[in-house]
Amino acid sequence: MTTAASDVILVRMMALHPKIIDLTLDRVWRLLDALGNPQNDLPPVVHVAGTNGKGSTIAMMRAGFEGAGKRCHVYTSPHLVRFHERIRLAGDLIDESALSAVLDECETANGGAPITYFEITTVAAILAMARTPADVTLLEVGLGGRLDATNVIEKPAATVITPVSMDHEQYLGDTLGKIAGEKAGIIKRGVPCIVTRQHPEAEAVIEARAERLAAPLLVQGQHWHAAQERDRLVYQDERGLLDLPLPNLPGAHQIDNAGAALAVLRLMGLDDRAAEAALTCAEWPARMQRLAAGHWADRVPRAELWLDGGHNPAAGQALATHLSRLSERPTHLVCGMLNTKDARSFLRPLAPLARSLTAVAIPGERNTLPAEETARLAAETGHDARVADSVGAALDAIAKRDPEARVLICGSLYLAGHVLREDG
Template identity: 65%
Template sequence: MSAAPGSDAILARMMTLHPKVIDLTLDRVWRLLAALDHPERRLPPVIHLAGTNGKGSTQAMIRAGLEASGDRVHAYTSPHLARFHERIRLAGELISEPALTDLLDRTHAANGPDPITYFEITTAAALMAFAESPAEWTLLETGLGGRLDATNVVERPALTVITPVDLDHQQYLGETLEEIAGEKAGILKRGVPCVVAPQHEAALEVIEAKAARLGVPLLAHGQHWHVTTERGRLIYQDERGLLDLPLPTLRGPHQLVNAGTAIAALRALGQDEAACEAATRAQWPARMQKLGRGPLVELAGGAELWLDGGHNPAAGAVLAQTLRELPERATHLVCGMLNTKDIAGYLRPLAEVAQSLQAVSIPGEVNTIPAAETAAAARTAGFAQVAEANDVAGAIRAITAREPGARILICGSLYLAGHVLRDNG
């Protein structure tokens, strides 16, 4: 008698259900949720997050704050880095393999042979897991956009959050900031408060107009709350007062914005004590993460090894600023990206702060940009020294052979980051 299939086998089976063309619609999701007896109606209070950058870090900070106050928190995020289980956190713990296998099996059976995207069917599975497990809160992060995202099925969340909106996924969300902001603002629900992170003026106008139509109380950065640094401390202020807190544990100036957004969200929910813990307890891999041990770290020897999964122009800009704020050290990039991304826009700001770039292809990814194309784009973006490597390990060897004490940053894609985390144990 053969063993029951594990979660990887069921996930592979789910991939075969994918429609021939991705058309953003909620019809397939509604059909499956009905077959599952509507788990989206039985969730603990939901905090729903959309945005281009910072969703994962902001969600991690909100979760850290709520858990520090003793609450149990479900959390859904994507994509995963090393294992699919990272996407579904039940009452604070990553879902176990037996629980995930059972969940996917039941969701797959309920869907039958009907076409549905991988993200849609796995989101339905996550919602079912959350409905069946006790907790005080549910954190839902959109996968793509907001209006037609598979997570946008909760009729009345407790709160919505829109992190900074920028250009990304234009093939699905629109070519302009206004169009993309309109899709992100699709998570707004009549009368439900929304915390809004710093935005380009064009994006903010769209969000404000949608909020006005729906009677949504907005808590917008620069109007209703402010965050800054002063003497190595995080200073947050809103109409209820001022908080003087330690800086976020997650590195980079953009994490100050994410921390402010998380604090604003927690205070909007009446979780003032949780707000004080949000920034300092959060952990989120592949967001300017310094790797401290593992085979790749040993290979790097005396070099610093860092990892970041940002992949659009705004992420490139904040990454460059983060590097400027680190102690001075020669910096070299190992970069691999997907062909759905604006590689030139991402690399241009980084060319100002890094001495060289080693281009790699992302292993096992059909949509990877070949290393030769990444190398060509890096030269165009202004990198003086550019080379290609067969893999990340080869790139690290090439850099440390020239400069043993370098700072090495592996960057360009969450998919590349996932491979690095797996390879590095």
């Protein structure tokens, strides 16, 4: 297979800065200025930060805007299979020629100066979106918020903060308050901010930042409410009540994400048609995604196969809640994690729900936890843990022991990306 031009440029960009993550905006501002400050030419921006739920919330917002006939730019990260997934221009994934062109332009303008991979590719996304007509831009924070490369929009239409929990402590701080302070860095003076259900420590920090900047807050439980009632989602705010289908994205935690998406759509004046589309048309791979057909499903034809990329303590709890509400069926986990994550806290809530956990290393990832280490940590949290050389070997062993099992492949978006690439 021929290597795409964009892949060659992306490999070169990886060498422009020795650190993968180095939070500062100086390098981003320098490159944006060299390119004529394209961030000032974007369609109205909705900027989304948080520990969990950012991508799902954006997926539902996008479905809602498009259901109302609006054209959406979307920037998210990381990608699962191809880099192109990160950039959606007026509804469509960026094509190879457009991607290679903006990457090349950014590389030339940067002139070999130090800049991280995420920073220069974020600038490339902004450049591409600024040059393509659309009605709205949905922008996902990469890490934190205050010093994230996406935090260059002076006056977004709205900001969103999804649930804040412990993750990336080495970069964002070792308390919930410190992490919330980094997330709240996207709040801008006078710009409405939609906030989902938060721990009181995080909520207090967000509220203080908003008060300093006179930014109106729309807080779940105060200004808007979202809840499941029987098989429906009921949303209510000062404009009234909506009785809607449950989100297309599975999991109890998606109720709050859906509520945040609906709050944004209502804030921006969209009607009930957009609200229903947000819930029924959203798609977001590797978030409790059912693999019902393809390479892996064919390999374990009698099993019920799921894939999820959650990797932090809050994601482990959300997965456990969802699994507890599924029909009775023996559940087995196939798990691979990065060595930068709190594996024990992710795995602990899953232990009572899993008959076994098979640990694997994540192929091609230098920061993968060795399978033996994942298995050791899993055993310490109560799992019946074992090791396999690959996802395929793990599935084969599970199918041999328990052919009609429910199997959840989990622990990392990088593992999820590997699974999806192999699935074709």
